[in-house]
Amino acid sequence: MLRYYFSHESYTPMEIFHLTHLSGKTMAVFYICTLLRLIRRYGAHRLEDFAAIGRTALSNYLAQSLLTWAALLALGDAAADLPLWAGAVYCIVVSLLLTFGSRIWLRSFRMGPAEWLWRAGTYGTLPPLARTPKAPGTHSGGLGH
Known part of the structure; x- marks a missing residue:
């Protein structure tokens, strides 16, 4: 291939x-x-940072779709003339951006924004989105599951 x-x-x-x-x-x-x-x-603990991607999967899917739609809209017909390797580079860049974005987001919030909306619609109540501040001297050791 x-x-x-x-x-x-x-x-x-x-x-x-x-x-x-x-x-x-x-x-x-x-x-x-x-x-x-x-x-x-x-060990599994070394890979726990990747949990952020899974915990914000719907938000990441929607963000990737919107970013790609916007990129294709901006490029117009020129997108068809791009070499195939440009698509692979684009995927890597977007994946890295979404991975780091998810990690940063989950430092302050319990779940992704789309996951929050989905949960609110499913249960008919507004679940808490923001994380509660940790007491001084405590450490969660990860993403705060």
């Missing part, structure tokens, strides 16, 4: 359908195995 991406100007999905069909499943297994090996080697 990489050879295809670097040797073609545009992406024709049907030309590499067999590769994309197999690679999705292969990558899923690779990610799971890599995550399990990291946990076994370094």
Whole structure:
């Protein structure tokens, strides 16, 4: 697939359908195995910062969708002329921004804004969003679960 991406100007999905069909499943297994090996080697506590992504998943999904929509709207027809690697760089940058943004957000709030709205709609009450201040000398040791 990489050879295809670097040797073609545009992406024709049907030309590499067999590769994309197999690679999705292969990558899923690779990610799971890599995550399990990291946990076994370094311990789950080393990866707890990634919990912020999961705790704000709906907000991240919506933010990524809005950012991509805005980028495509700003680029217009020029988006079709971008090389394939530009999409990969864009994904990495947006993922990093959302990861760090989630961590910062959860320092002050219990959940993401979209999660808060979802929970309010589900239960019909407004759940607390802001974190309560910690007493001096206490330490949560993580994201404050």
